[in-house]
Amino acid sequence: MNTKRRSAIQKRVKELRDEQGIMAAPVPVERIAKGLEAQLRFSPLDDELSGMVYVKDGTPIIGVNALHHPNRQRFTLAHEVGHLVLHRAEITKQIHVDKGFPMLMRDSVSSAGIDEMEIEANFFAAELLMPEEFLARSLQGQSFDIDDEGAVSALAKEYKVSTAAMRFRLGNLFA
Ligand SMILES: [Zn+2]
Structure with missing residues (x-):
């Protein structure tokens, strides 16, 4: 993902939040999906499946594994x-x-098999759920230690994301 593509994605995500007037965490991702006219299906799926998406006759359909932790379902x-x-x-x-844990794929990994589409969708999800401007506000006036488990998990709770996703995001933004 080059810098130009990265900023285009950031801009699009910010527009989506602004259209819905979202100013604070947790970001209501279901509302955003419905705003895009997507039909959502939360169903029990095999554990290795996280979700799926397709457009059928012009209608976007998104499936999410309802057996996973709610924070993971949001991601x-x-x-x-x-x-x-x-x-x-x-x-x-x-x-x-x-399949699997897409959020744990690092975009610094350049090995074959890490699809550009997945990297972009993960970046989009992180930008959507953990906006930099919200996090900067949450952290205002505090020095932040990425190894401070309590602080990372408090933020994860506030943003309704997994601790792993929050740690990864904070590492990307502020470390
Ligand atoms: Zn994907």
Whole structure:
């Protein structure tokens, strides 16, 4: 993902939040998905499946594994919304299925098999759920230690994301 693409995604995510008047965490990701006219299906799926997205006859359909932790479901939903916003042509041609823990894929890893679409959808999800400006406000006036488990988990709670996702995000933004 080059710098230009990165800023385009950041801009699009900010527009989505602004359209819905979202000024504080936790970001209501379901409301954003519905604002894009997506139909949401929360269903019990095999554990290895996180979610899926496709566009059928012009209607976006997003599936999320209802058996996963609610915070993980939020990240999955945000990731699928990312595909919908960024990769609509690709997910109209065929169903996109996400397995495993997409959020733990690092965009610094350049090895084969890490798909550009996944990197973009993860970046989109992190930007959506953990906006830099919100986090900067949450951290205002405090020195922040990424190894402070209590502080990371308090923020994760506030933003309704997993501790792992929050730690990764904070590391990217502020470390
Ligand atoms: Zn994906």
